[in-house]
Amino acid sequence: MDYPFDPEIAAALATLPDSGNFRDLPAAREQMKAVLAEVLGEVDETGLTVRDELVPGPDGAPDVRVRVYTPDLVASPALLLNIHGGGFIVGTVDTDHPQAVALARDLEVVVVSVDYRLAPENPYPAGLEDCYAALVWAVKNAEALGVDPERVVIRGSSAGGGLAAALALLARDRGGPAIAFQFLGVPEIDDRLRTASMRRFVDTPLWNLSHAEFSWDCYLGDGIRGTADVPVYAAPARATDLTGLPPAYVSVMEFDPLRDEGIAYAQALLAAGVPTELHLFPGTFHGSAMVRHAAVTRREEVESRVVLARALGVLR
Numbered sequence: 001m002d003y004p005f006d007p008e009i010a011a012a013l014a015t016l017p018d019s020g021n022f023r024d025l026p027a028a029r030e031q032m033k034a035v036l037a038e039v040l041g042e043v044d045e046t047g048l049t050v051r052d053e054l055v056p057g058p059d060g061a062p063d064v065r066v067r068v069y070t071p072d073l074v075a076s077p078a079l080l081l082n083i084h085g086g087g088f089i090v091g092t093v094d095t096d097h098p099q100a101v102a103l104a105r106d107l108e109v110v111v112v113s114v115d116y117r118l119a120p121e122n123p124y125p126a127g128l129e130d131c132y133a134a135l136v137w138a139v140k141n142a143e144a145l146g147v148d149p150e151r152v153v154i155r156g157s158s159a160g161g162g163l164a165a166a167l168a169l170l171a172r173d174r175g176g177p178a179i180a181f182q183f184l185g186v187p188e189i190d191d192r193l194r195t196a197s198m199r200r201f202v203d204t205p206l207w208n209l210s211h212a213e214f215s216w217d218c219y220l221g222d223g224i225r226g227t228a229d230v231p232v233y234a235a236p237a238r239a240t241d242l243t244g245l246p247p248a249y250v251s252v253m254e255f256d257p258l259r260d261e262g263i264a265y266a267q268a269l270l271a272a273g274v275p276t277e278l279h280l281f282p283g284t285f286h287g288s289a290m291v292r293h294a295a296v297t298r299r300e301e302v303e304s305r306v307v308l309a310r311a312l313g314v315l316r
Contacts, residue, residue: 001203003255006283008294016290019206023214025089025120032090036097043098047072047105052093055137058129065115066134067093068145069100075108078151078180078312079138082113083131083167085158087188087215089119096160103155106305107314110147112138116163120218124234127219131167132176139177153181153311158207158258158286159215161187165236165265168245179246181311185304186253186286187262190237191216191225195260204255207286212257237261242272249277249307251300253284279303 005013017035021027049070054063080103084095093115104111116130135152142149156164161184168182193199193212202209216225220234232239248269252262259280266278281300289297308314 001201003204003285004283005255005285005288006294006296009283009285009288009291009296012291012294013205016205016287019211019287022087022211025218029090032086032095036094043101045101048101050101055134057133058126061126061129062117064130064133064137065093066137067097067100067113067115069104069111069113070146071104071108071110073108074110074146075315076151076313077146077148078109078153078314079142079145079147079149080104080107080109080111080308080312081131081135081138081152081154082111083116083154083156083160083163084113085156085160085188086118087211088124088127088159088162088219089215091118096157103305103308107309107312109312109314110145112145120221123221124219128163128166128170128233131163132170132174135167135171135177135179150178151180151313152177153183153308154179155183155185155308156187157185159188161185162189162236165189166233168248169236169239170233172244182246182248183304183308183311184248184250184262184265186251186256186258187236187265188212188215188258189235189265190261191220191230191235192237193226195257195264197260198257201255201257201259201285204257204285205287207257209257237265239268242269242274245269245272245274247275247311249311250279251304252278252280253286253288254280254282255284256286258286277307 114134116127139149250266252259269276
């Protein structure tokens with residue numbers, strides 16, 4: 001299909017990674033490592049202390065690795081818990097390392113980033129339970145981290161956005177740690193794959209219907225997606241009770257298969273009385289933010305900083 005992408009993004013399409021091998025999982029993971037190796041060598045960590053820790057995992061499961069970013073100057077005692085994307089099947093804590101460094105330094109808050117287990121080796125609920133374990137650990141260790149346990153903001157993008165949405169539901173229903181705000185960037189939250197955008201955008205760059213099918217099959221197991229056996233904590237779009245959830249920000253991209261499920265979730269949150277902001281960025285697709293110089297990308301980045309600063313209580 002011919003999509004009217006933003007001109008700056010369209011001009012850079014040839015420079016983006018080829019996502020055609022996503023179903024070749026070993027190759028996709030190696031490609032991710034290669035991209036990260038190139039990027040991570042350029043990350044400036046000055047002004048921060050960065051350390052990895054192993055925190056207690058779910059019952060009977062391995063410990064969970066988290067990366068803690070502590071700025072030299074802390075402007076707010078709020079905590080940002082970060083969850084990386086990758087379709088539930090690729091990525092590590094390194095995936096969001098450049099963003100986590102920038103967030104901790106620019107917003108002057110402590111950031112904890114979660115290295116959750118990946119599917120299909122560890123299908124649902126492994127990744128989500130790891131995120132919950134990291135949340136519990138952070139709140140229990142709030143004094144040592146120098147944060148306020150009542151001011152936890154969760155942030156995720158793509159599958160990380162889906163896990164963040166699920167984490168908010170899980171924490172509410174378990175009576176777990178309070179979450180002050182949920183930032184859901186282009187969230188992957190609906191395994192049914194029936195929205196108009198999902199059925200239409202079958203050949204968009206970096207993410208499309210085929211990738212979504214493979215992602216959910218890995219996360220849930222073969223033959224599970226789209227059935228009545230999928231719990232709301234796996235696919236938050238299935239939730240019918242969204243009352244009592246923390247305020248939310250939801251971003252969607254115009255030519256992203258995930259667009260309509262993100263819009264629908266924002267509308268459902270609003271209908272449930274949850275303060276929610278929704279922003280659709282025109283001319284974009286899933287992952288188009290990799291074109292860093294595009295004006296629409298810069299606008300998205302500025303807005304995300306403003307939204308997070310407000311949620312974290314950082315005065316600007």
